Amino acid sequence: MKSSPAACGQQSWSISDDSLRRYVQYASESCIQELLMSASVSVSPASDTEKLGNRSDGWKVLTLENGVEISKRRSGSLHMFRSRWVLRSVSPQQFITVANAIDAAKQWDSELVEGRYIKDLEDNLSIIRLRFGDNSKPLFRKREFIVYERRETMEDGTLVVAVASLPKEIAAGLLPQQNNAIRGFLLQSGWVVEKLEDINSCIVTYVVQLDPAGWLPKWFVNRLNTKLVMIIEDLGKLVQTTAPH
Numbered sequence: 001m002k003s004s005p006a007a008c009g010q011q012s013w014s015i016s017d018d019s020l021r022r023y024v025q026y027a028s029e030s031c032i033q034e035l036l037m038s039a040s041v042s043v044s045p046a047s048d049t050e051k052l053g054n055r056s057d058g059w060k061v062l063t064l065e066n067g068v069e070i071s072k073r074r075s076g077s078l079h080m081f082r083s084r085w086v087l088r089s090v091s092p093q094q095f096i097t098v099a100n101a102i103d104a105a106k107q108w109d110s111e112l113v114e115g116r117y118i119k120d121l122e123d124n125l126s127i128i129r130l131r132f133g134d135n136s137k138p139l140f141r142k143r144e145f146i147v148y149e150r151r152e153t154m155e156d157g158t159l160v161v162a163v164a165s166l167p168k169e170i171a172a173g174l175l176p177q178q179n180n181a182i183r184g185f186l187l188q189s190g191w192v193v194e195k196l197e198d199i200n201s202c203i204v205t206y207v208v209q210l211d212p213a214g215w216l217p218k219w220f221v222n223r224l225n226t227k228l229v230m231i232i233e234d235l236g237k238l239v240q241t242t243a244p245h
Helices: 017-039 048-052 092-099 102-108 168-174 218-242
Strands: 002-005 011-014 060-065 068-075 078-087 112-122 125-132 143-153 159-165 189-195 202-210
Touching: 011 168, 017 078, 017 112, 017 125, 017 143, 017 159, 017 189, 017 202, 078 218, 092 159, 092 189, 092 202, 092 218
Parallel strands: none
Antiparallel strands: 002 011, 060 068, 068 078, 078 202, 112 125, 125 143, 143 159, 159 189, 189 202
């Protein structure tokens, strides 16, 4: 590993692909476990939407409407937002195929200006750059994120996609920060997609973790809540239209 000054005086680390692969595999293990715990739920076809809001595990339900639950949990300065909903006539693999398509991401997140793969470390392990524009919500506005993405299939068929920012020094070594860009930091986040008893349906959990370094104003909670609802609606429509019937 080599250390060198990067743009804007930021320290950068230059590491080999093998070292980067081992780091991401290690770091993503805790992310996967956190996502699985956040998504842990028993759902039956007869009462799936009812059970979404009936949990006492520290999550506070902000909204539960049309089968979509938006919840929030706080631990110290860490704010976690979770959205969950049931997709009918869509298999877990069909959903993940659409949700993970970088080229299609702008169709379900209108604030995303650019999404591109920087490096593929393995078939299920990638480094991605996400860039948001001037009209994005606070904490995303004019920001770019250098994140890893790890995709795993669990023994029971549950699909997990773990996403989190690389340490700033490693990110700077991979892609130097531009003068007009603000490099944001995304904590452990991602998707969990569980197959229901109905083989062509699934329950989707989307978790986003932010660290605003202190108090999070109510107006921002409301705006992020709105953003999550919009993402879910747009992504759900996109998946439904692309799934074979």
